[in-house]
Amino acid sequence: MLEKFKTYFEPTSNCVPASEEIMKRYKEKVPEVLLDIWKTSGIGKYNDGLIELISPEDFEPNLWIWLGKEFTTYVPFAVTGFGELIYYRKLTETDEDVCMIDIQHRKIEVFTWSMESFFEDFLTSPENRNIWFRQELFEKAISEKGVLLKNEVFTFVPILAIGGAEELQCLQKGSAQVYQELVFQMTS
Numbered sequence: 001m002l003e004k005f006k007t008y009f010e011p012t013s014n015c016v017p018a019s020e021e022i023m024k025r026y027k028e029k030v031p032e033v034l035l036d037i038w039k040t041s042g043i044g045k046y047n048d049g050l051i052e053l054i055s056p057e058d059f060e061p062n063l064w065i066w067l068g069k070e071f072t073t074y075v076p077f078a079v080t081g082f083g084e085l086i087y088y089r090k091l092t093e094t095d096e097d098v099c100m101i102d103i104q105h106r107k108i109e110v111f112t113w114s115m116e117s118f119f120e121d122f123l124t125s126p127e128n129r130n131i132w133f134r135q136e137l138f139e140k141a142i143s144e145k146g147v148l149l150k151n152e153v154f155t156f157v158p159i160l161a162i163g164g165a166e167e168l169q170c171l172q173k174g175s176a177q178v179y180q181e182l183v184f185q186m187t188s
Contacts, residue, residue, distance in 0.1 A: 001036060005119040009051070014150060015044030022055060029075050030088055031096070031115040049081045049148040050138050051123065052176075058151065062180045063087055066101045081138045083153040083179045088115060098122075100132065103183045104160040134166065141171050148173060155179045161187045 018038035027035065037053065045052045059076040063085060067074070071089075078086040085101045098111045098118040109132070112118045122128050129135040141154050148154070155174040156164040161183070164170050 002033065002116070002119050004121075004124045006041075008124045009046040011041045012045045012048060012147075015042035015046070015053075017042045018055070022057075026056060026075060029073065029090065030077065033116045033119065034077060034088070037119070044150065045148065048138075048142050049153070050129070050133055050135060051081070051086075052079050052148075052151070052153075053077060054079055054151065054176075059085060059177065059180075062177055062184075063101075065181065065184055066103070079151075079153060079176045080133050081141075081148065081154055082134055083155065083176050083183070084132075085180060086111075103180055104156065106161070106187055137166060137168065137171075140168050144168060145171065145173060151176045153179060159183050159186060 017040070022043075023035060023038065043053050043055055054077060056075050056077060059079070063074065063076045064070045066085065073090040074087050076085055076087040080086070080100075082104075084103055086098065087101070088096065088098055090096050095113075096115065097113050098115060100109045100111060102109055111132075112122050126135075138154070142148075145154070152173055153176045154171045156166070156170050157172050158164040158170075159182075160166065
C-alpha cells in the first residue's frame with residue numbers, strides 16, 4: 001500500500017507510531033490508508049518536513065479558527081514546511097476529499113477526492129510539490145537554516161499578505177500553530 005508515496009517520502013527519525021488513543025479516536029473519522037501510515041511510518045516529518053503528518057488534536061483549534069466553526073467530519077492531518085494546514089473531509093458516506101488552507105493567500109484548495117490519491121498521486125507529482133509545497137525554496141531553507149523540530153515550520157517575515165517575499169532571507173523558524181494563528185489575525 002502507498003508504494004509511490006513511500007518511494008518519494010522518507011520519514012525522519014522523529015516519526016513515531018500514533019498512540020492507541022489517537023488511533024481509537026480517529027478510527028471512524030479518517031480512511032484506513034491514513035491510519036496505516038500513522039501505525040507504520042508514524043506521525044512526524046517526511047522529507048525533512050516538506051510535509052509533516054500531525055496529531056490532529058494539536059491542530060483542530062486552528063482548523064476551526066480558519067473555517068469559522070467546528071466540523072466533526074473534518075480532520076487536520078498534515079502541515080507543509082511553510083505552515084499550510086492540510087485536512088481531510090468526510091463529505092458523505094461515500095464522498096471525501098483532501099483540502100489545504102493556503103494561509104498566505106486566505107483560500108482553501110481541494111487537492112484530491114480521496115486520501116489514497118493524495119498520498120499516491122498528488123504528493124508524488126514534482127509539479128505539485130513545487131507549486132503547493134514550495135519544494136525548491138524549502139530545500140534551500142533546510143540547507144541554510146537547518147532542520148525543523150516537531151510542529152515547527154518556516155515562516156515568512158513579514159507574512160506574504162503584508163509584503164513578504166518567497167525568498168530565503170525572509171524565512172525564520174517558528175511554531176506552526178502560532179504562525180497559523182498569527183497569519184489569521186493579521187489578515188482578517
